[in-house]
Amino acid sequence: MSDRLAAAVVELVAALRDELAAERPSDAGPARLLSVDEAAALLGLGRSRLYNELQAGRLRSIKVGRRRLVPAAAISEFVGQAAEAPGRP
Numbered sequence: 001m002s003d004r005l006a007a008a009v010v011e012l013v014a015a016l017r018d019e020l021a022a023e024r025p026s027d028a029g030p031a032r033l034l035s036v037d038e039a040a041a042l043l044g045l046g047r048s049r050l051y052n053e054l055q056a057g058r059l060r061s062i063k064v065g066r067r068r069l070v071p072a073a074a075i076s077e078f079v080g081q082a083a084e085a086p087g088r089p
Helices: 003-023 036-043 047-056 072-084
Strands: 033-035 062-064 067-071
Touching (some): 003 072, 033 036, 033 072, 036 047, 036 067, 036 072, 067 072
Antiparallel strands (some): 033 067, 062 067
């Protein structure tokens, strides 16, 4: 990954963390849970790719009944991991 791209990804991660922190104070209760469609849209991925990331264990999720939900904090973790992993598509 080029230095310029790496810097842009780091900047994006920081912006996502700031945005998520602004949405929910740290002691305000449970974390926001995103549907698969919401998480995919936020990450700019398709549903199939998101499910691949979930299956591979690179993105955390929980199951509530029949629904698969992604904690907002897991989005930040995933983006941070992607920024740190050189050569990963």
